[in-house]
Amino acid sequence: MSWIVLDIEGTTSATEAVHRDLYAYARPRLARYLTERSETPEVRAVRAAIEDDDPLAVLHDWMDRDVKATPLKTLQGLIWADGFAAGELTSHFFPDVPGALARWRREGARLAVFSSGSVASQRPWFGHSAFGDLGTGIDRYFDTVTAGPKREESSYRRIADALDDPSPLFLSDVPAELDAARAAGWRTAGVARPGEPQEHADFGAHPVLAEFAPGALPDRYAVGAALAVESARLAGLGWMRGTSGNLSRVLTRDPFRLAVTASGLDKADLTADDLAVVDATGRATGPGPRPSAEAGLHARIAEVTGADSVVHVHQLSAVRAARRHPDGVVLHDLEMLKGLGRAAHGDRVVVPVLANGQDMAEVGDRFAAAHDPAVPAVVLAAHGLYTWGPTPAAARHIAELLDWMFTYTLTD
Numbered sequence: 001m002s003w004i005v006l007d008i009e010g011t012t013s014a015t016e017a018v019h020r021d022l023y024a025y026a027r028p029r030l031a032r033y034l035t036e037r038s039e040t041p042e043v044r045a046v047r048a049a050i051e052d053d054d055p056l057a058v059l060h061d062w063m064d065r066d067v068k069a070t071p072l073k074t075l076q077g078l079i080w081a082d083g084f085a086a087g088e089l090t091s092h093f094f095p096d097v098p099g100a101l102a103r104w105r106r107e108g109a110r111l112a113v114f115s116s117g118s119v120a121s122q123r124p125w126f127g128h129s130a131f132g133d134l135g136t137g138i139d140r141y142f143d144t145v146t147a148g149p150k151r152e153e154s155s156y157r158r159i160a161d162a163l164d165d166p167s168p169l170f171l172s173d174v175p176a177e178l179d180a181a182r183a184a185g186w187r188t189a190g191v192a193r194p195g196e197p198q199e200h201a202d203f204g205a206h207p208v209l210a211e212f213a214p215g216a217l218p219d220r221y222a223v224g225a226a227l228a229v230e231s232a233r234l235a236g237l238g239w240m241r242g243t244s245g246n247l248s249r250v251l252t253r254d255p256f257r258l259a260v261t262a263s264g265l266d267k268a269d270l271t272a273d274d275l276a277v278v279d280a281t282g283r284a285t286g287p288g289p290r291p292s293a294e295a296g297l298h299a300r301i302a303e304v305t306g307a308d309s310v311v312h313v314h315q316l317s318a319v320r321a322a323r324r325h326p327d328g329v330v331l332h333d334l335e336m337l338k339g340l341g342r343a344a345h346g347d348r349v350v351v352p353v354l355a356n357g358q359d360m361a362e363v364g365d366r367f368a369a370a371h372d373p374a375v376p377a378v379v380l381a382a383h384g385l386y387t388w389g390p391t392p393a394a395a396r397h398i399a400e401l402l403d404w405m406f407t408y409t410l411t412d
């Protein structure tokens with residue numbers, strides 16, 4: 001499973017909102033929580049950790065200087081959790097965040113938070129946003145108690161172990177935190193939001209985002225991870241032999257950007273990085289691995305059909321069926337046709353067969369002319385099968401159904 005781990009202050013939410021709203025709420029309540037709850041284990045631990053005759057003065061001093069001391073974070077967390085639960089506090093998130101969280105999850109990434117604010121305050125922060133409950137999309141929360149300091153490599157190793165992912169993607173506005181994560185083998189991206197304190201920070205070698213825009217690095221990471229999983233699955237079915245086959249996913253429609261698997265690799269062993277981004281002609285839009293030789297055809301299929309995912313496999317049953325039926329493979333009176341959105345009885349489905357070629361613009365023209373909007377597949381003669389759908393899994397389902405039906409027609 002591939003994880004995206006998020007910092008909060010300056011990354012998902014305005015630093016000012018945390019400081020102004022939350023600190024202002026906590027400040028006048030510190031004394032009351034310290035005395036009225038003195039017998040609770042949390043407050044007892046806070047008092048024990050401060051080791052001073054006047055813990056309240058120490059807490060106020062830390063708050064004034066924004067010292068991220070664990071006892072202060074714990075007490076603030078308790079106060080804020082109550083404030084959120086009482087409806088007296090609402091958390092701030094940048095407007096691009098809710099959509100991005102949903103997108104990354106849709107692609108198959110899992111989401112975690114690593115913030116210096118205590119887990120007790122992180123949960124209500126996500127749960128009580130101005131956009132509603134964003135906590136439903138967050139699977140894990142880590143703070144300086146459960147993981148360790150944010151600028152230490154060991155904290156990121158601890159989180160990676162807990163997530164069972166050796167290289168999660170960490171998004172933060174603090175370069176020193178990104179350095180620590182990178183040292184632990186993580187992927188990283190700096191977040192330099194306009195108007196935030198770290199807007200002009202030096203992020204060194206870390207890629208930098210100004211917002212979580214569709215198609216930007218976290219999207220590519222989530223898509224790359226999902227395509228790698230699907231590819232391994234298709235390879236396991238024996239349809240990606242000898243580096244054959246490729247997959248793609250639309251990142252954005254305007255401008256048209258397609259994430260496509262890298263060329264010439266063993267499709268059973270792809271990683272989230274084995275991905276290229278191409279334009280509508282199949283040309284790479286930036287540095288990175290070489291795009292699939294068939295990227296141009298993927299792009300054309302995604303444009304013509306409106307499908308967001310395209311799968312290409314060297315499925316022997318498809319090639320054999322097309323060889324026997326070069327004018328189109330006819331399928332009828334099969335229960336499996338329902339999986340294509342067609343009727344099990346009395347329907348006649350023709351899967352088009354196109355001449356193969358090495359020029360993807362030419363094959364794309366043949367595709368545009370021959371494809372049937374009611375049939376989400378074509379066979380390239382003596383080559384393989386193309387299917388498409390809203391997700392890579394949906395496109396795989398079409399390939400699975402067709403393999404069964406092609407094999408069936410061949411045994412007639």
Ligand SMILES: CSC[C@@H](O)[C@@H](O)C(=O)COP(=O)(O)O
Pocket residue numbers: 241242243244245246261262263264265291292293294312
């Ligand atoms: C046995 S490789 C066949 C390739 O030419 C091609 O048809 C294919 O499916 C894989 O190409 P790729 O460039 O790796 O995406």
Ligand SMILES: [Zn+2]
Pocket residue numbers: 244245294312314383384
């Ligand atoms: Zn191929």
